[in-house]
Amino acid sequence: xxxxxxxxxxxxxxxxxxxxxxxxxxxxxxxxxxxxxxxxxxxxxxxxxxxxxxxxxxxxxxxxxxxxxxxxxxxxxxxxxxxxxxxxxxxxxxxxxxxxxxxxxxxxxxxxxxxxxxxxxxxxxxxxxxxxxxxxxxxxxxxxxxxxxxxxxxxxxxxxxxxxxxxxxxxxxxxxxxxx
Numbered sequence: 001x002x003x004x005x006x007x008x009x010x011x012x013x014x015x016x017x018x019x020x021x022x023x024x025x026x027x028x029x030x031x032x033x034x035x036x037x038x039x040x041x042x043x044x045x046x047x048x049x050x051x052x053x054x055x056x057x058x059x060x061x062x063x064x065x066x067x068x069x070x071x072x073x074x075x076x077x078x079x080x081x082x083x084x085x086x087x088x089x090x091x092x093x094x095x096x097x098x099x100x101x102x103x104x105x106x107x108x109x110x111x112x113x114x115x116x117x118x119x120x121x122x123x124x125x126x127x128x129x130x131x132x133x134x135x136x137x138x139x140x141x142x143x144x145x146x147x148x149x150x151x152x153x154x155x156x157x158x159x160x161x162x163x164x165x166x167x168x169x170x171x172x173x174x175x176x177x178x179x180x
Contacts, residue, residue, distance in 0.1 A: 007074065012067050015060030015124070019131050027153040034128045035158065037063070037071050041121060042177040044073040049114040049176070054082045056112070058120035059101040060127050082113060100133045104140040104168050115170040118177065122165025129154060129162070140168055 013021075018037075022030050041063060048055055055073070062075040103119035105112050126134040130150040144166055148154045161180060167173045174180055 007072075010064040010066055010072055010074075012065045012069075015063040015065070015071075015128070018063075018065050018069070019060055019128050022128055023131050027151070031129070031154065031158060033069070034125060037128055038121070038125050038180065040071045041073055041124070042180045045114075045117050045121060046177040049082070049117070052082055054080050054112060054114065055117050055120075056080060056106065057098055057101075058117055058124055059098045060124055063124070099138050100135055102138075103170070105170060107138050107140065113170070114176060115173040118165050118173045118180075119167075119170075121177075121180075122162050125162050126166065129158075134166060 022033060025033060041058070045055060045058070057075055058073075062073065064072045064074055066072065099107070101120045101123040103112065103116040106116055123134050126132070126147055130147045132150060134144050134147075144163065146159055147162060148156075148159050165173060165180070
């Protein structure tokens with residue numbers, strides 16, 4: 001009597017493999033591809049959010065790519081209802097998500113909303129652009145090294161978008177993913 005999701009088999013690669021592969025592309029092609037991935041995942045997340053849910057575990061390995069490199073968001077095992085009137089709070093001391101990609105509010109076990117998924121999307125895009133995780137610990141108080149430090153060819157507007165997604169304060173992130 002529990003709902004479940006059945007997805008088709010995807011003959012392709014996960015985001016960790018694609019992250020490495022993207023580094024072989026010329027910069028302009030890599031940037032265009034990363035932006036396309038960002039738009040595809042943002043669209044999927046927007047659909048999830050419109051339907052009153054939070055994914056809570058956006059990360060490269062939860063994105064599959066078919067042979068044509070179309071991105072597919074997977075792993076809905078941590079999905080949670082998000083009532084706009086009573087925002088979701090995770091039980092204190094329990095981290096839902098993957099530490100390297102989790103929003104500060106997820107790590108702290110405080111109230112989460114759609115902007116928490118935005119943060120994880122930003123961390124994932126950071127990885128795709130430079131093949132590095134933006135965080136190596138749970139500490140979210142240290143300044144994030146801008147992706148252009150690793151790849152100076154990243155356009156300023158793209159970097160600004162990623163950095164806004166990665167804002168420590170959820171109020172400094174986008175209102176919704178339609179703005180991304």
